[in-house]
Amino acid sequence: xxxxxxxxxxxxxxxxxxxxxxxxxxxxxxxxxxxxxxxxxxxxxxxxxxxxxxxxxxxxxxxxxxxxxxxxxxxxxxxxxxxxxxxxxxxxxxxxxxxxxxxxxxxxxxxxxxxxxxxxxxxxxxxxxxxxxxxxxxxxxxxxxxxxxxxxxxxxxxxxxxxxxxxxxxxxxxxxxxxxxxxxxxxxxxxxxxxxxxxxxxxxxxxxxxxxxxxxxxxxxxxxxxxxxxxxxxxxxxxxxxxxxxxxxxxxxxxxxxxxxxxxxxxxxxxxxxxxxxxxxxxxxxxxxxxxxxxxxxxxxxxxxxxxxxxxxxx
Amino acid sequence: xxxxxxxxxxxxxxxxxxxxxxxxxxxxxxxxxxxxxxxxxxxxxxxxxxxxxxxxxxxxxxxxxxxxxxxxxxxxxxxxxxxxxxxxxxxxxxxxxxxxxxxxxxxxxxxxxxxxxxxxxxxxxxxxxxxxxxxxxxxxxxxxxxxxxxxxxxxxxxxxxxxxxxxxxxxxxxxxxxxxxxxxxxxxxxxxxxxxxxxxxxxxxxxxxxxxxxxxxxxxxxxxxxxxxxxxxxxxxxxxxxxxxxxxxxxxxxxxxxxxxxxxxxxxxxxxxxxxxxxxxxxxxxxxxxxxxxxxxxxxxxxxxxxxxxxxxxxxxxxxxxxxxxxxxxxxxxxxxxxxxxxxxxxxxxxxxxxxxxxxxxxxxxxxxxxxxxxxxxxxxxxxxxxxxxxxxxxxxxxxxxxxxxxxxxxxxxxxxxxxxxxxxxxxxxxxxxxxxxxxxxx
Numbered sequence: 232x233x234x235x236x237x238x239x240x241x242x243x244x245x246x247x248x249x250x251x252x253x254x255x256x257x258x259x260x261x262x263x264x265x266x267x268x269x270x271x272x273x274x275x276x277x278x279x280x281x282x283x284x285x286x287x288x289x290x291x292x293x294x295x296x297x298x299x300x301x302x303x304x305x306x307x308x309x310x311x312x313x314x315x316x317x318x319x320x321x322x323x324x325x326x327x328x329x330x331x332x333x334x335x336x337x338x339x340x341x342x343x344x345x346x347x348x349x350x351x352x353x354x355x356x357x358x359x360x361x362x363x364x365x366x367x368x369x370x371x372x373x374x375x376x377x378x379x380x381x382x383x384x385x386x387x388x389x390x391x392x393x394x395x396x397x398x399x400x401x402x403x404x405x406x407x408x409x410x411x412x413x414x415x416x417x418x419x420x421x422x423x424x425x426x427x428x429x430x431x432x433x434x435x436x437x438x439x440x441x442x443x444x445x446x447x448x449x450x451x452x453x454x455x456x457x458x459x460x461x462x463x464x465x466x467x468x469x470x471x472x473x474x475x476x477x478x479x480x481x482x483x484x485x486x487x488x489x490x491x492x493x494x495x496x497x498x499x500x501x502x503x504x505x506x507x508x509x510x511x512x513x514x515x516x517x518x519x520x521x522x523x524x525x526x527x528x529x530x531x532x533x534x535x536x537x538x539x540x541x542x543x544x545x546x
Numbered sequence: 547x548x549x550x551x552x553x554x555x556x557x558x559x560x561x562x563x564x565x566x567x568x569x570x571x572x573x574x575x576x577x578x579x580x581x582x583x584x585x586x587x588x589x590x591x592x593x594x595x596x597x598x599x600x601x602x603x604x605x606x607x608x609x610x611x612x613x614x615x616x617x618x619x620x621x622x623x624x625x626x627x628x629x630x631x632x633x634x635x636x637x638x639x640x641x642x643x644x645x646x647x648x649x650x651x652x653x654x655x656x657x658x659x660x661x662x663x664x665x666x667x668x669x670x671x672x673x674x675x676x677x678x679x680x681x682x683x684x685x686x687x688x689x690x691x692x693x694x695x696x697x698x699x700x701x702x703x704x705x706x707x708x709x710x711x712x713x714x715x716x717x718x719x720x721x722x723x724x725x726x727x728x729x730x731x732x733x734x735x736x737x738x739x740x741x742x743x744x745x746x747x748x749x750x751x752x753x754x755x756x757x758x759x760x761x762x763x764x765x766x767x768x769x770x771x772x773x774x775x776x777x778x779x780x781x782x783x784x785x786x787x788x789x790x791x792x793x794x795x796x797x798x799x800x801x802x803x804x805x806x807x808x809x810x811x812x813x814x815x816x817x818x819x820x821x822x823x824x825x826x827x828x829x830x831x832x833x834x835x836x837x838x839x840x841x842x843x844x845x846x847x848x849x850x851x852x853x854x855x856x857x858x859x860x861x862x863x864x865x866x867x868x869x870x871x872x873x874x875x876x877x878x879x880x881x882x883x884x885x886x887x888x889x890x891x892x893x894x895x896x897x898x899x900x901x902x903x904x905x906x907x908x909x910x911x912x913x914x915x916x917x918x919x920x921x922x923x924x925x926x927x928x929x930x931x932x933x934x935x936x937x938x939x940x941x942x943x944x945x946x947x948x949x950x951x952x953x954x955x956x957x958x959x960x961x962x963x964x965x966x967x968x969x970x971x972x973x974x975x976x977x978x979x980x981x982x983x984x985x986x987x988x989x
Contacts, residue, residue, distance in 0.1 A: 264686065265686060266686060266689075266690065312868070312872065315872045316871055316872050319871070319872075319875040320875075321685065321686070322625070322627055323871050323872075323875055325627065325686065325689065326627075326824075326828060326867075326871045327868060327871045327872065329821075329824070330864055330867045330868040330871055331868065333821070333860075333864045333867070334861065334864040334865065334868060337858070337860050337864055338861065341858060341861065341919065341922050341923050341926060342922060342926060343926070344926050450817075454693060454694070454697055457690060457693070458694075461690060512706065515705060515706070519705060520705070522701055523697075523698060523701050523702070523705075526694040526695075526697040526698045526701070527694075527698060529690060529691070529693070529694035530679065530691055530694040530695055530698065533687050533690055533691045533694070534679045534680075534682055534683070534691065537683060537687055
């Protein structure tokens with residue numbers, strides 16, 4: 232019971248972090264029709280910038296400045312790169328973001344080196360918030376949860392209650408019509424791209440010290456965010472929210488429960504020995520394949536239900 | 547009788563179809579002859595042995611050519627962007643290395659020369675399984691499925707020791723006694739000729755596959771799958787066949803990989819190799835059959851020579867890739883092919899001046915960029931590795947301001963001038979194209 236509660240909380244924190252990344256990506260994806268490989272790179276840049284800024288002037292200014300810088304970088308990428316690549320079609324756009332992600336990874340290695348940087352949780356939040364069943368719940372996790380909840384509410388209100396949000400929502404599904412009504416659709420695209428990048432940067436700021444800040448962090452996080460976006464469905468923020476939480480919980484629980492297919496078969500009365508065919512596959516414990524689960528989900532969803540959980544159209 | 551044969555050959559040589567085919571084929575034949583001679587140009591006659599580095603580099607280029615071309619069967623010909631193509635190469639390689647070990651242990655008899663078929667058929671098998679799932683979709687969804695499959699297989703390769711050997715991979719000894727020609731395949735030059743032979747066969751096979759109805763239908767489904775459906779073809783099955791065949795050739799490349807390196811690790815199925823296939827193919831050019839060959843040669847050369855002199859070679863590849871995606875989506879081959887009609891019309895001199903205006907500034911800008919990258923790398927990583935920075939044997943002090951100022955001036959000025967000349971160049975290019983079209987119309 233205690234294990235379940237603690238894992239639930241951890242999964243929630245991780246899921247909300249995923250949502251912060253995925254919410255921006257799902258908007259960008261719905262608009263461009265192309266997955267943005269550079270999105271997770273923005274998360275990485277956010278973490279590294281926050282590390283640099285927090286060394287100079289502290290964590291709290293970094294919380295504002297780093298995401299803002301990420302937003303500016305995102306806007307620049309959209310205006311000076313993506314828009315030009317768009318002329319050469321969808322595949323060119325996808326390849327362009329892939330190239331940018333590649334370049335950012337190498338650039339980060341160039342500037343900050345190959346090893347992880349010591350980006351740490353600020354000391355003001357470095358204490359145990361409360362204790363459940365003898366396990367400390369770290370104050371920083373509470374802070375992450377708070378930030379991501381606030382952000383979720385802010386996006387939701389922005390998209391559903393304001394004029395800007397309405398135009399964005401309309402541009403997601405019907406850009407030509409929105410343009411015909413006199414709105415500057417390219418600027419809406421740039422805004423969304425910048426906003427999404429800023430959100431990813433924010434996720435980097437608060438996730439970089441919780442997880443680890445290293446040059447490979449974008450490539451480990453990227454595919455998981457893709458899974459969330461595809462799972463949640465195109466153009467659906469609610470689906471994205473649910474998918475993030477599910478993914479966070481699945482990953483957290485999978486790491487904790489040490490079971491394998493062989494255990495399951497043993498319950499059914501089938502004993503797996505070393506000589507059973509596929510014994511290695513059957514006896515591999517769940518925590519070891521936890522990292523595989525998102526990709527398995529990605530493939531299964533795209534093959535069998537490309538519309539995702541609450542999507543309005545196929546991927 | 548001899549006279550009859552001579553007459554027959556004479557008729558064949560006089561046949562316009564044969565003559566046209568011979569004209570088309572000669573660059574390929576010349577290329578093959580050149581690659582046969584190539585290792586001997588680096589032969590060390592005084593010591594009486596081959597340059598090991600060159601031979602292994604040439605072998606690597608050979609198998610990368612097959613890999614890139616097989617990738618282009620999906621990307622260029624069928625419009626299927628894959629992020630997991632290394633899966634077929636790697637799994638083909640794993641099966642082959644197990645087969646080599648089985649032959650070595652006497653559990654199986656198979657000549658070394660046919661080993662690539664083992665890789666090929668296992669690549670085909672896995673491409674049938676994975677391709678069956680992936681080709682249900684196209685476009686972005688296909689790319690994402692292949693990404694997921696690539697990551698799945700990559701992670702499984704580290705996880706399951708029995709087949710994949712875990713982190714250490716599987717090793718083998720390629721010296722078997724089962725050669726059809728009595729070769730031991732101990733010396734790497736023998737392996738080079740094995741790889742060359744299979745590369746030649748694969749290139750010809752893939753070239754022919756672009757001419758048969760399947761290749762043509764793959765193009766049709768890429769360009770307009772709805773129309774292809776109306777004609778009566780099932781685009782999904784076309785995608786599936788194309789994907790399966792591409793897996794076959796990637797598997798051959800994997801088998802040659804296993805024979806060449808005598809070890810297959812999780813790197814062979816990994817995402818880096820998949821990304822490499824994409825970079826090679828796209829930079830080389832996806833629209834022309836021989837584009838990926840150019841890309842494979844270029845990137846492999848860069849990989850082995852640039853990586854020796856610079857930590858940052860991947861940055862240059864990434865920048866080249868991004869510039870190509872935006873300005874030259876046809877790749878190097880596309881750029882060359884764009885000049886062919888102008889050259890035929892004898893109008894290339896008209897482009898000389900515009901090229902002179904934009905080329906040197908762009909090169910200067912690139913040099914400045916490279917300087918900045920190298921300086922940064924030197925400060926952050928290189929100095930820690932005990933390397934020294936020198937240009938033309940002149941030692942450079944990365945701590946002082948002068949090299950930084952020089953590099954940034956070159957970069958800003960060079961790219962600035964090149965960008966300002968962009969419109970004029972485009973105008974000159976369009977004007978030449980227009981003149982050629984006018985002349986053709988008036989004829």
